[in-house]
Each structure stands twice: as structure tokens, then as C-alpha cells.
Amino acid sequence: KVNEKMRMAPMAKRLAELLKQPVNTVGDCIGADVDASVAKLNAGDVLMLENTRFYAEEEKNVTEFAQKLAKNAKVFVNDAFGTAHRAHASTEGVTKFVDHKVAGFLLQKEIAFLKGAVDAPKRPFAAIVGGAKVSTKIPVIESLIEKCDKIFIGGGMIFTFYRAMGLNVGKSLVEEDFIPMAKQLMEKAAAKGVKFILPTDVVVASEFKADAQSKNVSVNDIPADWLGLDIGSASLENFKAELKGCKTVVWNGPMGVFEFEQFAKGTFGVAHALADITDAGGITIIGGGDSVAAVAAAKLDKRMSHISTGGGASLEMLEGKVLPGVAALDDA
Structure with missing residues (x-):
């Protein structure tokens, strides 16, 4: 179900500012419009797909939907630690249909700090x-x-x-x-x-x-x-x-x-x-949620070793659980 407030256009605008280049958008994340937009891309061009959550199949991790999402991709980079504890089509399902699936820099940092704290703390x-x-x-x-x-x-x-x-x-x-x-x-x-x-x-x-x-x-x-x-x-x-x-x-x-x-x-x-x-x-890790807001309100965020971007994902990692979005990636 489409929620106009959750469209990706504002993200595309901000990404364009950060990359200092245009970011193309398309009104869907699968289907003919996406294929047509991809076909027009030149080397170095960027295309942002529409919000995957507009499809119920996303959170249900429907295989056919994941396959359609992956249709135009050879490499999948997951940098969304905040949703890595959920086995959704765009976090776990899609990995079955791409050649290379890897962690982004943020995900890598989250795992290093949270897993390090659990497995081998000082x-x-x-x-x-x-x-x-x-x-x-x-x-x-x-x-x-x-x-x-x-x-x-x-x-x-x-x-x-x-x-x-x-x-x-x-x-x-x-x-x-x-x-x-x-x-x-x-x-x-x-x-x-x-x-x-x-x-x-x-x-x-x-x-x-x-x-x-x-x-x-x-x-x-x-x-x-x-x-x-x-x-x-x-x-x-x-x-x-x-x-x-x-x-x-x-x-x-x-x-x-x-x-x-x-x-x-x-x-x-x-x-x-x-x-x-x-x-x-020492090593200080702020494990997501309200603690992050509190540290920011105290203006001390720069003085913490790591501030996690995931609430539920942080908790599950501290519990020692394997996160589906992480387990689905290639071993480094």
C-alpha cells in the first residue's frame, strides 16, 4: 500500500547533495518502469528505486518479489543495520538472486563493535x-x-x-x-x-x-x-x-x-x-533507541566510541543472536 509520506524522493534529493550529482528516481521498485529506467542509465549514473514497503511481499519475504527486486543487480550492499534483524525481501530474500552480497561500511562497524563487545570485551x-x-x-x-x-x-x-x-x-x-x-x-x-x-x-x-x-x-x-x-x-x-x-x-x-x-x-x-x-x-557503545537520543540531547555523541543505529537489531546482537540480514551476506 502506497504511503505518500514514505516516498523516496526526499532521500534521492539528499543523496544527490551528498554525491554532488543527479540521482534519478522511479515510481516503483519492480516492474517495467524500473527496467526502462535502468536501461537508460549510463556508467556512473544513480537510480533510486521506490520504497519496497509499499508491497506487502516485502515484509513477508516472498521469493518471487525478492527475485524481481534483484533482477537488475549483480552486487547487493546491505548498510541498513537497523533492519538487519528482520528477514525481509530487501534484506535477506534478495541475496539469493545476486552474485555478490556484502556489508556496507556502517553495517561492518556495527558488527565489529557489537559483536566485539559480546564475544571478546576488554x-x-x-x-x-x-x-x-x-x-x-x-x-x-x-x-x-x-x-x-x-x-x-x-x-x-x-x-x-x-x-x-x-x-x-x-x-x-x-x-x-x-x-x-x-x-x-x-x-x-x-x-x-x-x-x-x-x-x-x-x-x-x-x-x-x-x-x-x-x-x-x-x-x-x-x-x-x-x-x-x-x-x-x-x-x-x-x-x-x-x-x-x-x-x-x-x-x-x-x-x-x-x-x-x-x-x-x-x-x-x-x-x-x-x-x-x-x-x-575505554570502549563505550550506545545500543540504539532512547539512549542515542539521550546522548545527543546531552551533546556527548562525539565522545562515545560507537552509537548504534539499530534498536531491535542492537539488542538482538547483544543477545548473541545471528541477524538474518547479516547471515545472508558473503563471508568476508
Whole structure:
């Protein structure tokens, strides 16, 4: 189904600016119009095809559609790390019908950093996992427990862990169904000798608003009608102290609601700690999603070793999964 807002014309315009040459466009990605446009190309000319997602066959990875996509190609370069965890026609299916299928420079860099962090990290190796829900991060936390020396937990998910510890969390976000799993993760980390670090204090708010009343309290003293929206000041200092000296740090997910200024201190504080680690020669990897936005908001993106362009793809790679879009390429 065609979505006018998702057409490739703006991308073609920007690519032309970057290449300093015209970029031709065509209103489809398969079929007679594409064949005709390709036939007109001279050596060095560039043609941008239309968005493959306008066809349902793209996400279903239909073989016939992939074959049509590949019809005019001899070499396939995949540089879309953000979709490499999906086996779609344009990421995986098309590779079966071209002579050469290779990684682009960005994909190569993503694999080098993320796979390197998982397979052979410089130690001590720490992971910082944040975000609102523990349910979305369980597989990556489980995997990191097998590989890390220290795991730091922040964001809304901490309250599910506190509930697993028998604490009252007021009106903070809790995933009731995942309380037993949170308990298991803590036990698993302890059994492996992995330091599992939760905040000892939090910033709580009277309501979920940028200008809400707020105060810093111990995790043992969260008021019944308040909700936690950031890690506390003592916890931030403890996180910084525990991170100091780490040689590899992977960060996925903010420490609090950093979009609201008064609940951004934890997230920005961690970002500054990572920037210092990079400056000291350590490897810092920002694993996609909201952490990337947070690092950019803190204006520290230039002081990180690697900022991943993929949310789901980064998580799956950190879990040690093989990404279909990568597995389909030729071995280097």
C-alpha cells in the first residue's frame, strides 16, 4: 500500500547533495518502469528505486518479489543495520538472486563493535540497561549476565525489581507478571558472581508531568501516591564510581524520563560518565533507541566510541543472536 509520506524522493534529493550529482528516481521498485529506467542509465549514473514497503511481499519475504527486486543487480550492499534483524525481501530474500552480497561500511562497524563487545570485551565489562519495561529487556539482561562483570539497572524497570525485593513503590510503573522473572535475574547474577547494581534512591514525582512536585527519596521510602521518574543523586554517584575503571561499557535505555528536565539528571549523568570512560581509552557503545537520543540531547555523541543505529537489531546482537540480514551476506 502506497504511503505518500514514505516516498523516496526526499532521500534521492539528499543523496544527490551528498554525491554532488543527479540521482534519478522511479515510481516503483519492480516492474517495467524500473527496467526502462535502468536501461537508460549510463556508467556512473544513480537510480533510486521506490520504497519496497509499499508491497506487502516485502515484509513477508516472498521469493518471487525478492527475485524481481534483484533482477537488475549483480552486487547487493546491505548498510541498513537497523533492519538487519528482520528477514525481509530487501534484506535477506534478495541475496539469493545476486552474485555478490556484502556489508556496507556502517553495517561492518556495527558488527565489529557489537559483536566485539559480546564475544571478546576488554574487561571489566559493564552493561547499563534502562528503559520503562523489564519485559522488553529480559533476553538481553539474561545474555549479558553470562558475559558482564557488572550490570546496572535504571529506568522504569527498576520498580519491578524492587517489588521482587518486597519493597513498596507507590504509583511507579510495575509489570506484575514479570516480578518472578526479575527475582530470577537477580539470583542468576548472584550465582554467576556478576555485580547487579540497582539504584538505592530515586527521584519521585507527585504526577507524570514535567512540572510536577519532585523529591529525592530512598527506595525504602517511596510515598504511596508518588511515582519514580529518575534514579537518585546518591545512586548516580555510586553508578559513576562503579563505572570508573571499566574498559567496555554497553548502554541501552535511559535512567529516567529524560524528556522532562527535572528527571534527566540520572540519564545525562551516566552519559557524562561514559564520555569520561571513552576519554580514558575505554570502549563505550550506545545500543540504539532512547539512549542515542539521550546522548545527543546531552551533546556527548562525539565522545562515545560507537552509537548504534539499530534498536531491535542492537539488542538482538547483544543477545548473541545471528541477524538474518547479516547471515545472508558473503563471508568476508
